[in-house]
Amino acid sequence: xxxxxxxxxxxxxxxxxxxxxxxxxxxxxxxxxxxxxxxxxxxxxxxxxxxxxxxxxxxxxxxxxxxxxxxxxxxxxxxxxxxxxxxxxxxxxxxxxxxxxxxxxxxxxxxxxxxxxxx
Numbered sequence: 643x644x645x646x647x648x649x650x651x652x653x654x655x656x657x658x659x660x661x662x663x664x665x666x667x668x669x670x671x672x673x674x675x676x677x678x679x680x681x682x683x684x685x686x687x688x689x690x691x692x693x694x695x696x697x698x699x700x701x702x703x704x705x706x707x708x709x710x711x712x713x714x715x716x717x718x719x720x721x722x723x724x725x726x727x728x729x730x731x732x733x734x735x736x737x738x739x740x741x742x743x744x745x746x747x748x749x750x751x752x753x754x755x756x757x758x759x760x761x
Contacts, residue, residue, distance in 0.1 A: 653757040655673040657670075662744070667742050668740070671740055672736070673738070674732060679730045681755070682728065682751060683753075684724055684745070686743065686746070687724060687745055688721075688723060689740055689741070690741045692738065693718045697736065699731040700720060700730055704727070713733075
C-alpha cells in the first residue's frame with residue numbers, strides 16, 4: 643500500500659499515484675500537448691477516467707481494426723473495460739484522474755508505442 647503519493651515520469655508526461663491498494667489504484671495523470679500513450683489493452687484491468695483539465699482524444703474499440711476517436715474536455719468521464727483497445731492523445735496539456743483495478747505487469751498488450759516500448 644502506498645502511504646505517500648509517488649510520481650512516475652513517463653515519456654508522454656507523468657503519473658502521480660495517489661493511492662494503491664488491493665482493490666484499486668488512483669492516479670492523477672499529466673499528458674503533454676501533442677503526446678499520446680501507447681495503443682494498448684488489458685485482459686483484466688478496468689479503468690474509470692475523468693478529464694480534469696485540457697482536451698484529449700480517446701481512441702478506443704474492440705480491436706485494432708475497429709477503433710473510433712472521441713474528444714473529451716474538462717469534466718468528461720469515460721470508462722475502459724477489459725480487452726478494449728485504447729489510447730489517450732493530448733490535444734493540449736491535460737490532466738486526467740484514473741481509478742482502476744490493480745494493474746499487473748502481465749496484463750498489458752501494447753499494439754503501438756511512439757517511444758519504442760514493447761509488450
